[in-house]
Ligand SMILES: Cc1cc2nc3c(=O)[nH]c(=O)nc-3n(C[C@H](O)[C@H](O)[C@H](O)COP(=O)(O)OP(=O)(O)OC[C@H]3O[C@@H](n4cnc5c(N)ncnc54)[C@H](O)[C@@H]3O)c2cc1C
């Protein structure tokens with residue numbers, strides 16, 4: 001083995017946190033290697049947020065075009081979807097985002113970008129198999145940052161090997177389809193299942209979602225999940241709840257060659273589809289890192305154990321983003337970057353500096369499910385407050401989007417808003433907007449929560465008319 005090249009910092013994986021962190025260390029004068037086995041920018045810009053939200057925009061245009069004549073008095077002719085164009089638009093945006101990231105890294109002095117797969121050979125040493133040449137390089141770092149993310153969980157359904165593999169899809173391969181599937185079976189009623197399910201329905205596919213849990217989006221309050229179910233069914237999507245998929249097989253129908261057996265309270269059923277999308281969770285990329293060589297502890301699912309300062313069980317090794325478990329969002333990975341930047345780079349110059357931790361954001365976590373209408377949520381849910389803090393007095397407000405003037409004017413009145421507050425202090429504990437631009441409306445409440453505003457401050461604020469946000473004056477009138 002060649003002697004390892006020494007760096008101050010090794011960043012393993014070019015995810016949403018690791019990439020800016022590698023630049024920040026180099027800009028602070030450290031020698032840094034950023035090691036990435038496939039694409040700079042990681043899942044978010046290559047296979048996650050960017051491509052999906054780009055395709056979802058095409059789906060929304062198809063939806064509005066179909067609604068034009070009936071709902072808005074504007075006829076735009078027959079709606080045809082050219083899947084190759086939808087895909088090309090997605091590929092172009094991904095390429096431009098990735099290209100931008102690659103160019104920015106090239107200009108950073110002291111930063112080596114190594115395109116290869118890393119695995120540990122010792123506590124602070126790694127071996128890198130270069131992706132193109134297959135050459136092996138060795139490196140060691142005083143500080144090592146793990147930002148290797150997750151990948152789609154492999155389908156472990158009996159019969160999966162017996163069906164045409166090109167019709168068995170995950171969240172990455174489904175984006176590369178050149179034509180709209182005739183009937184997409186979706187296994188899993190979480191973020192990925194719902195976003196792709198609705199997208200392909202809008203692009204023209206029949207869609208059936210099979211969800212093991214009793215409701216869609218398992219963590220949401222049941223009133224919100226039920227409203228989402230109602231919306232998806234209204235859009236023509238078939239949803240089977242509390243259903244267990246037991247076997248895949250080939251059917252003799254050449255248009256619908258995939259057979260899926262499911263079991264639920266009504267007994268056994270066989271569903272047929274042209275394709276099946278596995279959307280039932282993700283697996284951390286820790287299994288190929290040879291972690292025993294370094295001694296980093298992982299949990300039962302293989303996520304790296306890290307404390308709120310993102311320190312792993314090995315001093316000098318940190319974990320950021322999805323690899324450490326917990327909420328798997330781009331903004332979490334980027335906020336993890338802020339934590340390490342503050343604690344490892346800026347801290348030295350600030351006497352009396354208090355380390356930044358992930359605890360600060362814990363009860364104020366925002367996210368958006370990009371269905372249409374969107375589901376934007378921040379903070380705690382009613383169900384977890386009632387379960388975890390039964391002694392706390394809370395009040396809950398629910399208001400249909402049909403009470404929002406702007407929603408009626410734009411004919412986008414599906415969904416509801418929900419706010420949960422502390423009955424004694426007026427603190428806003430959680431807020432959900434299942435509505436058009438629900439993510440943007442939620443973000444305004446998030447800002448109020450971070451600024452310590454009470455619900456009555458939002459009720460009293462003069463908000464421009466007629467905006468969706470104006471409803472933040474009214475929703476609190478429904479507190480009970
Ligand atoms: C379909 C889909 C849609 C999504 N939409 C959203 C959304 O709208 N909003 C949102 O907030 N989040 C969304 N997410 C989640 C989001 O993409 C992730 O939470 C985010 O990318 C954070 O990832 P990360 O920084 O942990 O690492 P990643 O972005 O996962 O990057 C990890 C990188 O490490 C590399 N790697 C792995 N192992 C090795 C190794 N041994 N050596 C070298 N490199 C390695 C991988 O190739 C990868 O590039 C979506 C995810 C999916 C799948």
Ligand SMILES: NC(=O)c1ccc[n+]([C@@H]2O[C@H](COP(=O)([O-])OP(=O)(O)OC[C@H]3O[C@@H](n4cnc5c(N)ncnc54)[C@H](O)[C@@H]3O)[C@@H](O)[C@H]2O)c1
Pocket residue numbers: 187188189190191192193195210211212213216217218243244245279280281282327328329367368369370
């Ligand atoms: N808009 C966003 O922010 C966004 C979009 C996509 C993905 N993501 C991230 O990616 C993560 C992974 O997404 P996901 O949708 O794969 O996972 P998920 O955990 O959100 O949902 C998976 C769902 O599949 C169900 N399920 C599991 N096994 C099943 C089976 N055998 N049969 C039927 N149903 C089954 C579960 O009950 C669950 O509801 C999300 O948790 C999220 O953090 C975020």
